[in-house]
Amino acid sequence: MDETTTVRRTHRAHGARRTRRRGTTGALLAALTTAALLAGCTVTGPDGDDERGRDDGRRDDQVGTAPVGPVLAVKVDNASAARPQTGLDAADIVYAEQVEGGLSRLMAVYATTFPETVGPVRSARESDLELLRQFDEPTLAFSGAQSKLLPLIDRAPVHAKTPEDAQDAYFRGDEKPAPHNLYLRPNKLIDSPPGADALTTGFRYGPAPAGGTPEDSRTVRYPAARFTFTWSDDSRRWLLSMDGAETITTDDSRVAPATVVIQHVTIRESRFQDFLGNNTPYTQTVGSGRAEVLRDGRVFEANWERGTPTQGTTFTTPDGERMNFAEGQVWVMYRAR
Structure with a gap:
């Protein structure tokens, strides 16, 4: 649901306070944020970087270079009326999460390139705040939120x-009905992409580990949404279809990630509801569990761990070695345990 109209005055007031707060000390900001997230996200453990949390998964040629700016995270509508989307193929990472009614919504993260346009843009959820803590003050583009x-x-x-x-x-575009027609021009928010160093996700890229099981196609189901990834030897990518239709952007580009992660997480009820009274699911991305990593036409069993909100997520093979992803776009599919 989009709440843009109903929250304009409220959010404008919050925006003014946010601007003033940027001038306060980093310690005060960290304290406020930690309190809010602990109240809403039931996160346990120390809220800070440890030695492993600082291992952000960058390639060897990136280590030692500080991020030059924030990533851009855009909440992208994934209702059938919102398709085809714009700019989805240009994202470095796409996170898929379950929302009200068993539907899905996407968070597209951009660091290495900005498309001219991204959208349709929709509203934020509580889960987004925990997920985004892995980045250094990212820019979050969204259309509104529950008050x-x-x-x-x-x-x-x-x-x-x-x-x-x-x-x-x-x-607002003129090819889709509201609220599925709100679009963003990224270069109006950030002058230029910050580069791959800003992707402090914990992901590691490199050659595939030994083993794995050949996989031609894998489908991930939510209660009211379906994602199918089909391996293409020609493109060396997983061709995405959603709800039985090929996922093609408005500029006729097929969405085809190099790596797909199916991450089994806790999905519970949050404190929030939509205007129909449906509870908003909360996707908990701090913790540990199992995962499946699809790359190079194979599926690899893996384990994931994210100790605190400020850390990225570490993926390892069953024998404890770091799990490498293929170079290119990554889709992370959050699925209930």
């Missing part, structure tokens, strides 16, 4: 940008 969630967004270490915060960056 009770806005204070948490305001206190989180993100640069929250709605149409009310950055009117020049958003526009």
